[in-house]
Amino acid sequence: MLQTVIEYKDVFSCSKQRDKVYNSLPTDGEWAEARLICEKLQLFHEITELFSGSCYPTANLLFLKIYDIKVDLIAWVSSPDEVVSTVTSRxxxxxxxxxKIFNHVMAIAAVLYPRFKMKLVSFYFKEIYRELVAFEIQKIHNMCYDILHEHQARALEGKEDDGSIITRVLIFSCSSDRLSKFDFFVNEESDSMDVKSELDICLGESVLPRCENFDILTL
Structure with a gap:
């Protein structure tokens, strides 16, 4: 509504000239204030359209827009305009x-997105946390591995539940060959190392290109 009013600024001036009773014409300063506020609200308008136009907005989209809001709020609170700075502070x-509740969850989702990974997290965190950026990035890095280890532990529990422990005991009791035990040792070690190395490789690889005609099947 405010944007529409600004587009008809000249009409208000004409109304003042034709109607002597009309005394609500905004001043030039008020028009400038209105334009400034519209610029600030544009981000929220875009986010509302994005979320309302999608039945299932993905976490990577949430990360981008919510972090955009955070970065802009930090900038706006220092605005020389008193109205903008006061409203932003609130x-x-x-x-x-x-x-404080959800920003880490969205950051982890961005890390797992092949076009973003830790690169986008680092990009935004430098804007938000500044001198604490290294600490906050490491926190997200640790959370990713905590989730990995949690799922890894559950996977191992599932293997034990399906009788793998009994199988190991039977094989060990039937054979005194130390190489058999060595084989099981290698398998257990490689199971845990493979999962971890996949995450390391994923985080170490370059991000995928952000282009509309990108074809993932060509990789």
Whole structure:
């Protein structure tokens, strides 16, 4: 609505000239204030359209837009415009209550997205955390591996539940060959190392290109 009003600024001026009773014509300063506020609200308008136009907005999209809001709020709170800085300060107080809860989850989702990985996290974290950027990036890195180890432990529990322990005991009791035990040792070690190395490789690889005609089947 505010954007529409700005587009008809000249109409308001004409109304003032034709109607002597009309005394609500905004000043040039108020028009400038309105344009500035519209510029700030444009981001929220785009996010609303994105989420309302998608039945299932993915976590990587959430990361981009929510982190855009965070970065812009940090910049706006230092705005020379008193209205913008005051309103932004109030917005940050409310925004940070939710930010503390979900920002790490979205960052992890971005890390697992092949076009973003840790590169995008590092890019945004430099804007947000500044002198604490290294600590916060390491926190996300550790969380990724915590999740990996948790799933790895569950996978091992599943193997034990399906009778693998009994199988090992039977084989060990039937054979005194130390190489048989060595084979099991190697298998167990490689199981854990393979999963970890896949994550290392994933994080170490370059991000996939961000282009509309990208074909993942050509990789």
């Amino acid at each position: 917005m940050i107080d409310k925004f940070d209550k939710y930010w």
